[in-house]
Amino acid sequence: MDAILKDFGTVLLWTLWFFIWIAALTVWIRCIFDLFGDTSLSGxxxxxxxxxxxxxPWVGxxxxxxxxxxxxxxxxxxxxAELQAAQADYIKEVAGGPAAPVSPADQIASAKALLDAxxxxxxxxxxLKAKALA
Structure with missing residues (x-):
């Protein structure tokens, strides 16, 4: 029975060290990415x-x-915030946004251009003229 508890304790200890290692590695990688992504630092x-x-690495x-x-x-x-603004601009561009209302005169002129062409x-x-005037 004592060997089973010792083995289970060893597994728990290794699991703990594994998670500590992964957490420390994640922090180190985050620091590296932040370092090279910062435009305010000189070379x-x-x-x-x-x-x-x-x-x-860990002390650093x-x-x-x-x-x-x-x-x-x-x-x-x-x-x-920059990515959200870019996404909002893209969505507005793709969706077209609310278009300005076209006057009946513009609609008739557009239809006349199509007729002339x-x-x-x-x-x-x-x-089209009747629809524009309605």
């Missing part, structure tokens, strides 16, 4: 942070989070 500053994050990630954690969040929020005949022109 030398990025190089210094990169060296710190590569040579001392903690230092990075302490030094630049607040600005990481601000940059992320700005990027999300030979696209429609006189009866179709008369039907």
């Amino acid at each position: 030398w500053a990025k190089a210094g942070w990169a060296i710190l994050l590569v040579l001392l 990630a903690v230092i990075y989070l302490v030094a630049r954690g607040r600005s990481m969040n601000e940059r992320q929020q700005a990027k999300v 030979g696209t429609i005949d006189q009866s179709e022109f008369a039907a």
Whole structure:
């Protein structure tokens, strides 16, 4: 019975270490992506942070989070807002948005242009004109 508990405890301990490792790796990768996505840092500053994050990955990630954690969040929020605005603009562009109402005179002029071009005949022109005036 003691061997079973010891094996179960070992499994739990390895599971705990696995999740700690994955969490630390996720934080490190997030720091790397934030570092190279930040346009306000100079090349030398990025190089210094990169060296710190590569040579001392876990300590470097903690230092990075302490030094630049607040600005990481601000940059992320700005990027999300920018993406939402771009998405809204795209949706408006694709949907066409509410079109300005076309006056009857414009509709008749458009139908007359189609008649002159030979696209429609006189009866179709008369039907479009009557619809515009209705």
